[in-house]
Amino acid sequence: xxxxxxxxxxxxxxxxxxxxxxxxxxxxxxxxxxxxxxxxxxxxxxxxxxxxxxxxxxxxxxxxxxxxxxxxxxxxxxxxxxxxxxxxxxxxxxxxxxxxxxxxxxxxxxxxxxxxxxxxxxxxxxxxxxxxxxxxxxxxxxxxxxxxxxxxxxxxxxxxxxxxxxxxxxxxxxxxxxxxxxxxxxxxxxxxxxxxxxxxxxxxxxxxxxxxxxxxxxxxxxxxxxxxxxxxxxxxxxxxxxxxxxxxxxxxxxxxxxxxxxxxxxxxxxxxxxxxxxxxxxxxxxxxxxxxxxxxxxxxxxxxxxxxxxxxxxxxxxxxxxxxxxxxxxxxxxxxxxxxxxxxxxxxxxxxxxxxxxxxxxxxxxxxxxxxxxxxxxxxxxxxxxxxxxxxxxxxxxxxxxxxxxxxxxxxxxxxxxxxxxxxxxxxxxxxxxxxxxxxxxxxxxxxxxxxxxxxxxxxxxxxxxxxxxxxxxxxx
Numbered sequence: 433x434x435x436x437x438x439x440x441x442x443x444x445x446x447x448x449x450x451x452x453x454x455x456x457x458x459x460x461x462x463x464x465x466x467x468x469x470x471x472x473x474x475x476x477x478x479x480x481x482x483x484x485x486x487x488x489x490x491x492x493x494x495x496x497x498x499x500x501x502x503x504x505x506x507x508x509x510x511x512x513x514x515x516x517x518x519x520x521x522x523x524x525x526x527x528x529x530x531x532x533x534x535x536x537x538x539x540x541x542x543x544x545x546x547x548x549x550x551x552x553x554x555x556x557x558x559x560x561x562x563x564x565x566x567x568x569x570x571x572x573x574x575x576x577x578x579x580x581x582x583x584x585x586x587x588x589x590x591x592x593x594x595x596x597x598x599x600x601x602x603x604x605x606x607x608x609x610x611x612x613x614x615x616x617x618x619x620x621x622x623x624x625x626x627x628x629x630x631x632x633x634x635x636x637x638x639x640x641x642x643x644x645x646x647x648x649x650x651x652x653x654x655x656x657x658x659x660x661x662x663x664x665x666x667x668x669x670x671x672x673x674x675x676x677x678x679x680x681x682x683x684x685x686x687x688x689x690x691x692x693x694x695x696x697x698x699x700x701x702x703x704x705x706x707x708x709x710x711x712x713x714x715x716x717x718x719x720x721x722x723x724x725x726x727x728x729x730x731x732x733x734x735x736x737x738x739x740x741x742x743x744x745x746x747x748x749x750x751x752x753x754x755x756x757x758x759x760x761x762x763x764x765x766x767x768x769x770x771x772x773x774x775x776x777x778x779x780x781x782x783x784x785x786x787x788x789x790x791x792x793x794x795x796x797x798x799x800x801x802x803x804x805x806x807x808x809x810x811x812x813x814x815x816x817x818x819x820x821x822x823x824x825x826x827x828x829x830x831x832x833x834x835x836x837x838x839x840x841x842x843x844x845x846x847x848x849x850x851x852x853x854x855x856x857x858x859x860x861x862x863x864x865x866x867x868x869x870x871x872x873x874x875x876x877x878x879x880x881x882x883x884x885x886x887x888x889x890x891x892x893x894x895x896x897x898x899x900x901x902x903x904x905x906x907x908x909x
Contacts, residue, residue: 449629449630449632449633450629451629452625452628452629452632453622453625453626453629456621456622456624456625456629457622457625459621460617460618460621460622460625461618463614463618464614464615464618467610467614480594483592483594484576486521486522487543487576487578487590487592488578489521489522490517490518490521490522490543490590491578491579491580491581491590493517493521494517494545494580494588494590495580495581495582495587496582497517498580498582498587498588499582499583504545504547504553504588507545507553507554508553508554509554510554511540511554514540514545514554514555515540518540518543519540540555542592542593543555543590543591543592544556544590544591544592545580545588545589545590545591546588546589546590546591547587547588548586548587548588550589553588555591575591575592575593575594576591576592576593576594577589577590577591578590578591578592639667640667642659642660643659643670643671643674646658646659646674646678647674650674650677650678650681655678655679655681655682655685656678656682657678658675658678659671659674659675661675695742699735699738702731702732702734702735702738703735705731706728706731706732709724709727709728709731710728738872741872741873741876742872744876744879745855745872745875745876745879748879748882748883753879753883755797755800755883755884756797756799757795757796757797757884758795758796758797758798759793759794759795759907760793760794760795760796760798761790761791761792761793761794762790762792762793762794762796762801762826762833762835762904763788763789763790763791763792763826763833764790764791765796765798765801765802766788766801766805766824766826766835767786767788767790767826769802769805769806770784770786770805770809770824771786773805773809776809776813777809777812777813777822780813780816780818780820781818781819781820782812782813782816782818782819782820782821782822782839783819783820783821783822784822784824785821785822785823785824786824786825787823787824787825787826788825788826789825789826789827789828790826790828792826792828792833792904792906793906793907794833794884794904794905794906794907795884795885795905795907796884796904797883797884800880800883800884801880801884803876803880804877804880804881807873807874807876807877807880808837808877808900810873811873811874811877812837812839815839815842815897816839816840816841816842816897817840817841817842820839820840820841820897821839821840821895822837822838822839822840823836823838823839823895824836824837824838828906831905831906832903832904832905832906833903833904833905833906834901834902834903835900835901835902835903835904836899836900836901837899837900837901837902838893838894838895838897838898838899838900839893839895839897839898840893840895840896840897841895841896841897842896842897843892843893843896843897843898844898849890849891849892850890852874852890852898853874853875853877853878853888853890854875855872855875881902881904884904885904885905886902886903886904886905887902887903888900888901888902888903889901
């Protein structure tokens with residue numbers, strides 16, 4: 433028995449390797465691009481909202497200070513007071529951010545306070561081109577302007593730059609760090625994908641190449657080849673199914689060889705008798721009279737029956753058996769045939785006990801059913817010792833018609849029961865071929881039952897012989 437488990441890299445393994453690698457690399461690249469863009473835009477949006485909120489807080493505080501002090505004199509050119517106000521309003525101690533972010537978002541020099549006339553009170557010098565761009569472009573300009581209101585009256589303006597302008601350098605540093613970290617993650621995923629794809633392709637190639645080689649050997653007629661069954665995955669089940677297929681093909685080849693040998697043996701006997709008798713007539717040993725010609729006709733008839741039986745089995749195997757189904761009562765058909773054969777059985781010392789619980793409507797071919805009953809009757813008469821007994825019963829059970837065909841001794845051993853319907857098989861010990869026959873009767877009976885959609889099983893009979901149980905579907909079932 434040859435077993436295949438040879439490691440190798442197959443084309444399927446290479447395809448699997450490339451597919452896993454490409455999919456993981458593309459997935460990692462998409463994750464990298466998506467996360468980078470999300471970090472970039474999301475971080476800026478967060479800073480925009482935070483800066484706007486703090487600017488509104490500072491503008492409210494400036495309005496309150498203006499109301500309390502009656503103008504902007506306390507703030508004009510007083511950077512210390514301005515710095516204290518900005519830090520107190522924007523960065524309470526419990527909410528103070530890291531120093532770098534605090535300097536970027538809370539530096540007083542990034543804010544500018546103007547009075548109601550637009551004159552700069554404190555902050556970077558005013559640039560007219562910035563004001564023009566601000567008013568022309570609206571909310572997308574490089575500057576933001578918030579009104580400073582005191583008791584419902586605008587007393588000034590708070591001008592500041594948005595985070596997109598202030599955070600250019602810090603944003604770039606942050607994004608570069610995140611992208612570096614993402615690059616490390618993507619590289620690790622690519623390496624892991626490479627290792628995973630390599631291991632999977634090697635493993636799958638090792639399994640599939642062995643299957644391919646075994647299949648090739650099988651197609652060349654080497655049915656002894658077997659695959660190693662390891663694990664409980666789909667490939668292991670496939671290997672098991674392959675081994676079952678190989679065993680089945682090997683058994684079929686042996687059966688075919690035995691079948692051909694048995695047919696040759698069956699044909700050799702009548703041909704040898706014919707040849708011998710013809711030579712005897714030619715040599716003048718036997719006279720050429722009616723008795724001699726009758727003997728020759730008997731051997732020819734046996735050959736003809738054998739050929740007909742073989743032809744019927746071949747048609748059954750090919751699904752071309754001529755069966756013309758029609759509605760009939762199986763109980764009536766069987767009862768009439770057995771009553772006709774009662775005297776024939778009694779002549780061989782076999783009594784018949786018939787029990788019919790009909791009617792039993794089925795779809796059947798009356799001629800083929802008569803052939804079935806004849807084969808069973810011939811088997812019983814040939815292999816039942818006298819005085820013997822045959823008991824046949826018919827019952828309708830559920831959606832089936834059940835026929836029990838039981839005869840008396842001799843019986844067969846347990847291990848020989850399943851082989852009784854094999855072609856040309858005979859039990860030489862007790863059920864020998866005392867009365868001739870081709871050894872195909874039970875095989876033909878099985879084929880005829882299956883042609884009617886039924887089933888036939890064999891077991892030991894309570895009478896000491898065999899019990900054949902035949903089941904046919906009722907009409908419409």
